Amino acid sequence: MRSKVVCNCRLGSKCRTGVFISVPLRSTFCVGTSYILAVKVSYIVAVIMVDYKVQGSFAILEVNNPPVNALSHAVRSGLNDGIEKASRDRNVKAVIVCGKGATFPAGADIREFSKPKKEPWLPEIGHKMEKCEKPVIAAIHGTCLGGGLEIALFCHYRIALKTARVGFPEVQLGLLPGAAGTQRLPRVAGLQVAMDMISSGRHVLATEAKKYGIIDELCLKAVKASVDFPYEKGLEMETEFFKQLLGSGQSKAQQYAFFAERTIARWEMPNGNYRTAVAKPVKSTAVIGAGTMGSGIVVCLLSAGIPVYLMEQNEKFLNNGLKMIKSIMEGSVKLGKVSPEVGRKAATLLKPTMNYNDLKDVDLIPVLVKTCRGFLANRMHGPFGTEGTFLVEEGALPSQVDRVMEDFGLPIGPFKVRDLSGVDIAYKIKQEVAKLLGIKTTLQTRFMNGERYCALNDRLFHLGRLGRKTGKGYYKYEKAGGKIATEDSDVTDIIEKHCKELGIQRRQISSQEIVERMMYSCINEGFKILEDGIAVRPEDIDVCYLYGFSFPRYLGGPMFYANQIGLQRVYERICYYHENFPYSPHWVPSRLLRKLAAKSVPMNEWMAYATGSKL
Numbered sequence: 001m002r003s004k005v006v007c008n009c010r011l012g013s014k015c016r017t018g019v020f021i022s023v024p025l026r027s028t029f030c031v032g033t034s035y036i037l038a039v040k041v042s043y044i045v046a047v048i049m050v051d052y053k054v055q056g057s058f059a060i061l062e063v064n065n066p067p068v069n070a071l072s073h074a075v076r077s078g079l080n081d082g083i084e085k086a087s088r089d090r091n092v093k094a095v096i097v098c099g100k101g102a103t104f105p106a107g108a109d110i111r112e113f114s115k116p117k118k119e120p121w122l123p124e125i126g127h128k129m130e131k132c133e134k135p136v137i138a139a140i141h142g143t144c145l146g147g148g149l150e151i152a153l154f155c156h157y158r159i160a161l162k163t164a165r166v167g168f169p170e171v172q173l174g175l176l177p178g179a180a181g182t183q184r185l186p187r188v189a190g191l192q193v194a195m196d197m198i199s200s201g202r203h204v205l206a207t208e209a210k211k212y213g214i215i216d217e218l219c220l221k222a223v224k225a226s227v228d229f230p231y232e233k234g235l236e237m238e239t240e241f242f243k244q245l246l247g248s249g250q251s252k253a254q255q256y257a258f259f260a261e262r263t264i265a266r267w268e269m270p271n272g273n274y275r276t277a278v279a280k281p282v283k284s285t286a287v288i289g290a291g292t293m294g295s296g297i298v299v300c301l302l303s304a305g306i307p308v309y310l311m312e313q314n315e316k317f318l319n320n321g322l323k324m325i326k327s328i329m330e331g332s333v334k335l336g337k338v339s340p341e342v343g344r345k346a347a348t349l350l351k352p353t354m355n356y357n358d359l360k361d362v363d364l365i366p367v368l369v370k371t372c373r374g375f376l377a378n379r380m381h382g383p384f385g386t387e388g389t390f391l392v393e394e395g396a397l398p399s400q401v402d403r404v405m406e407d408f409g410l411p412i413g414p415f416k417v418r419d420l421s422g423v424d425i426a427y428k429i430k431q432e433v434a435k436l437l438g439i440k441t442t443l444q445t446r447f448m449n450g451e452r453y454c455a456l457n458d459r460l461f462h463l464g465r466l467g468r469k470t471g472k473g474y475y476k477y478e479k480a481g482g483k484i485a486t487e488d489s490d491v492t493d494i495i496e497k498h499c500k501e502l503g504i505q506r507r508q509i510s511s512q513e514i515v516e517r518m519m520y521s522c523i524n525e526g527f528k529i530l531e532d533g534i535a536v537r538p539e540d541i542d543v544c545y546l547y548g549f550s551f552p553r554y555l556g557g558p559m560f561y562a563n564q565i566g567l568q569r570v571y572e573r574i575c576y577y578h579e580n581f582p583y584s585p586h587w588v589p590s591r592l593l594r595k596l597a598a599k600s601v602p603m604n605e606w607m608a609y610a611t612g613s614k615l
C-alpha cells in the first residue's frame with residue numbers, strides 16, 4: 001500500500017479524489033470524496049491504490065494493492081476515478097487496466113464482505129469501462145480471478161502473459177461471481193465452459209482461456225446469446241443470487257476457512273516462528289507397517305518423488321502392502337492424479353525391507369499409531385469415535401450413524417473409517433491403554449478405570465471382522481481388501497447379542513442426537529485443547545479438521561461450526577449429555593466454553609480467555 005498526501009483542503013470541505021485515511025500528525029490535510037469531520041491533529045492521507053499515468057496516448061490504470069491487488073473499496077474508487085479521468089482526457093486514445101507487482105486483481109477484497117457495502121460497485125465501474133468511447137484493454141498477468149476477471153470481461157480487449165491464470169473461485173467461498181461474471185463469461189466463452197469454470201472454481205491457464213475466447217487479443221468477441229434472459233435481467237438475477245449467497249452461513253464458513261488456512265501459516269513457538277524456521281531437506285524416509293494407512297503414506301511420499309523404505313516384520317504383510325501400493329499408484333496414473341513418469345519412478349524409489357538397520361540413516365519416519373491421548377486431531381477425535389460406539393450400543397446401527405454423519409457433510413462415516421483403518425487398530429489401542437492401567441478387559445467389561453467402556457469393537461475383533469482387509473468388519477465387502485461396503489445382518493445380530501448379554505435396553509436414536517453427540521463431544525475437547533494451549537487459536541483446530549478429516553468446508557471446521565450454532569446452545573447440550581452420561585469424562589464441560597458462552601464472546605476474542613486470569 002502506498003500513501004501520498006495529495007491535497008491540502010480545509011477541514012470540513014469536500015475532498016476531490018478518493019479514499020483517505022488519517023494518521024496522527026500535526027497539521028490537517030484532506031483528500032477524497034468524503035467530507036472531513038472530526039479532525040484535530042491529523043494528516044488525512046490519500047491511499048492511492050490505483051496509479052494513474054499517461055504514456056503517449058495511453059492512460060494506464062495500474063492497481064497497486066499488494067499482495068494480490070484485491071478490489072478493495074479504495075481500488076474500486078481509484079478505478080472509477082481513473083476511467084472517468086481517461087474518458088475526459090483528450091490526449092488519451094486508449095486505456096490499459098493492469099496490476100502492479102505479482103498479479104492482475106485476484107478478486108474482490110474478501111475481508112470487506114463482512115463490512116457495510118461501499119460504492120462504487122464493481123458492475124458500475126465495469127459498465128463505465130464498457131461504455132468508454134476509447135478502447136479499454138485488460139493487460140493480465142499472475143492470477144486474474146473473481147472480480148478481477150469480471151473487470152477484464154468488461155474491458156473491450158484482454159491480453160495476457162502465457163503464464164497468467166484466470167478463474168472464478170467464488171464457489172470455494174460459497175459464492176457465485178457477483179459482478180456480471182455469470183452473464184458475461186457465457187457470452188464470451190460459451191455456456192459449457194462458463195458452467196465448468198464457475199462451478200469448479202478451477203484456474204485456467206491463459207493459453208487455455210484464449211481457446212475459449214475469455215482472453216481476446218484482437219477484438220471483443222461477438223456477444224453470444226447464450227442465456228435465457230437479456231443482459232440487464234441476467235445481471236439483476238446475478239446480483240440477487242450473489243446477495244443471497246453472501247448472507248449465507250455456507251459462504252461465511254468458506255470465507256473463514258480461506259483466512260484460517262493463511263492465519264495458521266503464521267505459527268509461533270517458544271523457540272522459533274514461521275519467519276525464522278528453515279525447512280530441512282527430506283532425502284529419504286521410512287514407513288513402518290504395510291497396512292492400509294502405512295501403504296497410503298508410502299503412496300503420498302512416492303507421488304512427491306521421495307525415496308521410502310517400507311518396513312514389515314512379516315514377509316506376507318510386506319508383499320500384501322507392496323501389492324496395495326502398486327495398485328494405488330497404477331490407479332492414480334489412470335485417473336491422472338500423478339503423471340506416468342512419476343508412476344514409473346515410484347517403483348525405483350520404493351525399498352521394501354524387514355531389517356531395522358536399513359532405517360538408521362533416514363531423515364523422516366512418520367508415526368502411524370499413537371497410544372497416548374494424542375495432541376490435537378487424535379485427542380479431539382477420540383470422543384467422536386467413542387460416542388459413535390456408545391450410540392450403537394444404545395440403539396443405533398453403524399450404518400445409521402454413518403448415514404447421518406455423511407448427511408452432515410463428512411465424506412465417509414466413522415464406522416466405514418474404522419473398517420478402513422482396521423478394527424484391530426482400534427482394539428489394540430484400547431488394549432495398550434488397559435495394559436498401562438493394569439486392567440484386563442473381557443467382552444462383559446462396561447467400565448475401565450471408572451469410565452464407561454464398550455466392548456463391541458472387541459467382539460468384532462475376536463470374530464476376525466477386522467474391516468476391509470478381511471472383507472468384513474462393521475460392514476461386509478465384496479472381497480478381502482474390497483471397497484464396497486454393504487450392510488450386514490450378522491453385524492446387527494452381533495450388536496443385539498452384545499446388548500442382550502449386558503442387559504442393555506436398546507432404543508430409537510434420532511439423527512439430531514447422533515450429530516450432537518458426535519460433534520459436541522469433540523468440540524468440547526477442542527475447547528479443552530485451547531485451554532491447555534495445545535492449539536493457539538481455533539483456526540489451528542479447524543484447518544486440522546478440514547485437511548485431516550475432510551471436514552466440510554462449508555461448515556468452516558468444528559470450532560467455527562460451534563460458533564455458528566451459538567456457544568450457549570452448545571454448552572447447554574454438553575451439560576445435558578454430561579448429566580446423562582456421567583461416566584464419560586469427555587462430557588465434562590470445558591471451563592473455557594462455559595466462560596465464552598456466558599459472555600457471548602466473539603470468535604476472534606476467544607483466545608484472550610483461553611489461559612490465565614480470564615479463564
Ligand SMILES: CCC[C@H](O)CC(=O)SCCNC(=O)CCNC(=O)[C@H](O)C(C)(C)COP(=O)([O-])OP(=O)([O-])OC[C@H]1O[C@@H](n2cnc3c(N)ncnc32)[C@H](O)[C@@H]1OP(=O)([O-])[O-]
Binds near residue numbers: 068106147150179
Ligand atoms: C461483487 C464481487 C463479486 C466477485 O465475483 C466476488 C469475488 O471476487 S470473491 C474473490 C475471488 N477471488 C479469490 O477467491 C482469490 C483468493 N485468493 C487466492 O486464491 C490466492 O490468494 C492467490 C491465488 C490469488 C495468490 O496465492 P498466494 O500467492 O499463495 O498468496 P496467499 O493466498 O497467501 O495470499 C496472500 C495474502 O493475500 C490475502 N488475500 C488473497 N486473496 C484475497 C482477497 N481476494 N481478498 C482479501 N485478501 C486476499 C491472503 O489472505 C494473504 O494475506 P495474509 O495476511 O498474508 O495471510
